[in-house]
Amino acid sequence: MRYWALVAVPTVLTAAFFYAASDNRHEVSAQDFVNLQQGNAIQPGFRRAHAKGFCVSGDFISSGTLAEYSSAQVFQAGQYPFIGRFSVAGNNPTAPDLKAPVRSLALTLLPETAEQWRTAMNTPPVLAVGTPEKFYQQLLALQNNTIAEFFAAHPETAAFRNWRASYQPTLSYATEQYHSINAFYLINAAGKQQAVRWAAVPTVGAANQLPDPEAVDALQQELFARLSDGPVIFDLVFSLATSADDENDATIIWPDTNPQLIAGQLQIKQATEQSNGQCNAINFDPLVLPRGILPSADPILRARGAAYAESHRRRAREVLLNTATGAHHE
Template sequence: MSRRPLTVALAAAALTALLTTAPGAQAQPSPEAIVDAFEGVLGPIRSHRPSHAKGTCAAGHFTATPEGARFSVAPVFDGQRVPTVIRFGVGVGNPAGPDTGRTTRSLSIRFETAAGDIWDMANISAPIFGSPTPQVMVDGLLARRRDPATGQPNAERVAAFVAANPATTLQGRWLAASNPPASWASTPYWGVNAFRFRGADGEVRHARWVFEPRAGVQRLTDEQMRTLPANFLADELRRRVGTGPVEFDMVLQFAGPGDDLVNPTVAWPDDRPRATVGRLTVAEVAPGPGGACDPISFLILDQAPGIEFSDDPTLQARAGAYAVSLSRRLQ
């Protein structure tokens, strides 16, 4: 099925209608409400993305393995080389934020086949998401709005929210226990939501994925966190790619009995079946700020019938919010 980009004017409305009528869809805040909640904390966002505001564009290609063709009939897994537009990001709300903080890093990818079939994804350097549902995420942002009298969030309101929603602390605990990546090329990137993969045998399997770095996992030392420049990641990646391609293996993890298919704050056990379904090669990095990834919101998240949404409400809410955010930046 060919999935060419929607215009920004139609994207939010079309995606909202699609997702709120999908089988198993749950009531959730509107895309506008999600973006409004981010702006309630960060202020009006017109020049950058609300999340992972800092980033660098890159390009490369993806080639599926025979296992990829086995587990998905989507065109991106047909074994042909698929060009990719890539964005590496840092989980900060300000494009001037540091590269050394204990936040997530991101790997966003647009795949586009020769026939024009498009598939987007957004992955993070933590195995779990920060909120179990879109409504909880919105409530958490609203709880952190600054008090006009003090210029700071109301501590009692934040504490009450956390006490009522302990799952929102899980990603933060994981990040606190793991030093930040030493390179965008040396960390795994997880797609924390479950998708339905329709295989060549006709079977539908729930799966999540992770992009595992071929260079191995490397993290900053405590000393490096204190001394490295605030903007070291982009230059470090350019140097790496200048000496040879940076590569990641895409690995599917399949759900087992009883695994939670709709809550991205819950990781699946490590003993679940896995399959390497393709390799992503990063062949070039933009020489400076800006590039081909800037106008892309990575909102075409399925490639039916081979890759379809699960009932995870966070996944279902993502595309519409991305479209609204993009439309506001283009105003």
């Protein structure tokens, strides 16, 4: 339960805000949050969350289905390059792949242009809590071994706990479904906005075996071997909010009956070790958005940028000081 709770929420920090502790109010900085995230075992040069991963690249084949909803170039029919990263949760870059209960897929589409779009997706479809303040309290509960009491005192964690109880990890990064979790707005040429969430949905069934299930890098090995037979493909599926949905609360799952549109396909064609890959230096901040996409007012989404920047700053400094090599995905 302790580890599951730790990965219940992606790193979500803001430059400075207040959290309730006893009867006092304390100011907490992004530095404080990253300190909690990395713990005492600092891995110089690596990301403070999702430290273990590898780089991928390929093309997004846009169907043009979302062109009426957004003026973003990437949603116009065509083929657009991306740089991405698969990773597992945790701050240990040498942890066994199969021990991590959460997996992630981060992407930077059109990386060399002003129309660049970054998205960081995770296997959970929802967050456990809905504000940065509560997330900080959750981390404190983890440190104090009171996470069960924390969950009991926060009924909004129910959707996440239900997902956790039913989720069965697959034997491949290629057969997982990855969620934006937070909501965003698509803005079309006329200025009309539509709240959405999205997911990278696998196009193949679950894997039956691993090349070496005892290997520390079992999932990475499987993906590299899979790519030797051809691209790994995901449908990029958008869920459109209705008037019944609150786009600013990421603790609530939207109904399956909401309109679903396939924006196109993500075709992963190459993979490389992260130390030598293009993804290594990228800060996968989900607030890096092109015209035609805007963030919702979700307080956790709004708070993530400062945390990503702080983690990126620390590892960049460590690399420059030659204290370590390698890196990861915010």
